[in-house]
Amino acid sequence: MSNLTGFVKRLRDIMRNDAGINGDAQRIEQITWLLFLKVYDAKEQDWEWDDEDYVSIIPEECRWQNWAGDDKSGRAMTGDVLLNFVNNTLFPVLKGNDVLNGDGTVKIKGIVVTPETPIKKAIVPTTFADANNYMKDGVLLRQVINVIDELDLSDYEESHAFGEIYESILKELQSAGSAGEFYTPRAVTDFMAQMIRPKIGEQMADFACGTGGFLTSWLKELKKKVKTTEDEEKYSNSIYGIEKKQFPYMLCVTNMLLHDLDVPRVYHDNTLLRDVLDYTEEDRFHVILMNPPYGGSEKADVKNHFPNDLASSETADLFMSVIMYRLKKDGRAAVILPDGFLFGTDNAKVNIKKKLLREFNLHTVIRMPGSVFSPYTSITTNILFFDHTHPTEETWFYRLDMPEGYKHFSKTKPMKLEHFQPVMDWWDNRQEINEDGFDKAKKFTAQQLTEELGYNLDQCGYPHEEEEILAPMDLIQRYEEQRASLNAKIDRVLEEITALLGGKPE
Numbered sequence: 001m002s003n004l005t006g007f008v009k010r011l012r013d014i015m016r017n018d019a020g021i022n023g024d025a026q027r028i029e030q031i032t033w034l035l036f037l038k039v040y041d042a043k044e045q046d047w048e049w050d051d052e053d054y055v056s057i058i059p060e061e062c063r064w065q066n067w068a069g070d071d072k073s074g075r076a077m078t079g080d081v082l083l084n085f086v087n088n089t090l091f092p093v094l095k096g097n098d099v100l101n102g103d104g105t106v107k108i109k110g111i112v113v114t115p116e117t118p119i120k121k122a123i124v125p126t127t128f129a130d131a132n133n134y135m136k137d138g139v140l141l142r143q144v145i146n147v148i149d150e151l152d153l154s155d156y157e158e159s160h161a162f163g164e165i166y167e168s169i170l171k172e173l174q175s176a177g178s179a180g181e182f183y184t185p186r187a188v189t190d191f192m193a194q195m196i197r198p199k200i201g202e203q204m205a206d207f208a209c210g211t212g213g214f215l216t217s218w219l220k221e222l223k224k225k226v227k228t229t230e231d232e233e234k235y236s237n238s239i240y241g242i243e244k245k246q247f248p249y250m251l252c253v254t255n256m257l258l259h260d261l262d263v264p265r266v267y268h269d270n271t272l273l274r275d276v277l278d279y280t281e282e283d284r285f286h287v288i289l290m291n292p293p294y295g296g297s298e299k300a301d302v303k304n305h306f307p308n309d310l311a312s313s314e315t316a317d318l319f320m321s322v323i324m325y326r327l328k329k330d331g332r333a334a335v336i337l338p339d340g341f342l343f344g345t346d347n348a349k350v351n352i353k354k355k356l357l358r359e360f361n362l363h364t365v366i367r368m369p370g371s372v373f374s375p376y377t378s379i380t381t382n383i384l385f386f387d388h389t390h391p392t393e394e395t396w397f398y399r400l401d402m403p404e405g406y407k408h409f410s411k412t413k414p415m416k417l418e419h420f421q422p423v424m425d426w427w428d429n430r431q432e433i434n435e436d437g438f439d440k441a442k443k444f445t446a447q448q449l450t451e452e453l454g455y456n457l458d459q460c461g462y463p464h465e466e467e468e469i470l471a472p473m474d475l476i477q478r479y480e481e482q483r484a485s486l487n488a489k490i491d492r493v494l495e496e497i498t499a500l501l502g503g504k505p506e
Helices: 007-015 024-050 080-095 121-126 138-149 155-174 177-182 186-196 212-221 229-236 246-258 315-326 341-343 347-360 415-426 446-452 470-502
Strands: 106-108 204-206 239-243 267-270 285-290 327-338 363-365 381-387 392-397 434-435 436-445
Touching: 007 024, 007 138, 007 155, 024 121, 024 138, 024 155, 024 246, 080 121, 080 138, 106 381, 121 246, 121 267, 138 470, 155 246, 186 315, 186 381, 186 415, 204 212, 212 229, 212 239, 212 246, 212 285, 246 267, 267 363, 285 315, 315 327, 315 341, 315 347, 327 341, 341 347, 341 381, 347 446, 392 446, 436 446
Parallel strands: 204 239, 204 285, 239 267, 285 327, 363 392
Antiparallel strands: 327 381, 363 381, 392 436, 434 436
């Protein structure tokens, strides 16, 4: 078994010497497309074993096994030859463009996708649509490829171990500039998947799936229920994801392949660009687990896809409407939303909350500490659990306090699943809790929430902010996290301004 422990560090050390890699985000994106091709090659070898008529969608010259492998004979491509191949043959072909000979004839035909192309083949050009090769040193690129090619994904134990390594790569997104928005802490996704209690035969969706955290947690929880071959088939077809941005989409597809989903139903698309009134029963799901993007402002052409009374400009609000329109009768949902949704009083927010309480059973709201998503954002968030069974009659609110010994979650002290234990202990034996004169857990009737509180769901919140006196090193760590959060916001605003001006960010 190859040395997996230092896998990420070895790649990082090589890439630091390449002039084309500028920062963590580019380094991770570079690793990701190489990993995708390595993982996809391993899957294709399995598919060829199972089906002797299997034909790869990737031309032979561009398949990983035929250009990336190095048998140490000195024949492997490196230097300028390798760079030329990657930039002028591999990428054009995988993006669907023909590579021509000097006389203009086709040398290698670009990948072609038709409506009949199976998902497991169509994901290749979709994954590479906006991918980039940032490396400029072909010798260093060869070194990176060799490290990745050492992975033996045919070995069950090594493949499983690498799945854990991949998790560490995804965690690095939290410090990779604005890419942090695509990663929800694993403790949170695992908790939500556990409390939603998956069943064999159900299909779960995430309409802004990022790197696939919720899909992964759902699969991990559902796997415990698999007993038969029929169960295994239903397990493999139990997820559906949509991701708008290219980079997290690529990470997600690779993630699903690593979890042995041969046909990952994950699509590169924008959920908000379809009229919600057009959804039919076939578009609905038994379970929805999501952390919708929040803080964004949508243009009029996006809002036009929603009924006037629900047409908020806030991205998270629009996703909340999509979730309600796409949840099956008797279906269940768990959704992360910022505090602004709970206490918001603008017409669209109130109307969305009216629809939620009148048509769905909002049974539980978990208030989470503000630093759960640190360092990317300090916005305080909540988990709303609801089902499509009957109108809301009563809603429980529970405030999850910081665990003992913690003042603040951080990169070095992240939230863990065990920190949700107080909620899990309370979940099946609910009681109202009052601490120091403040409600920690309390039940409200629908009448109280609507008539007395005017759809203000900001209940059992954090009573006050305590002044923190930190040790010098902790203060530096806090400053670095706040700076990373601010930088991410600045990057996002600059991207939006650049887009409005019709340009492309460098």
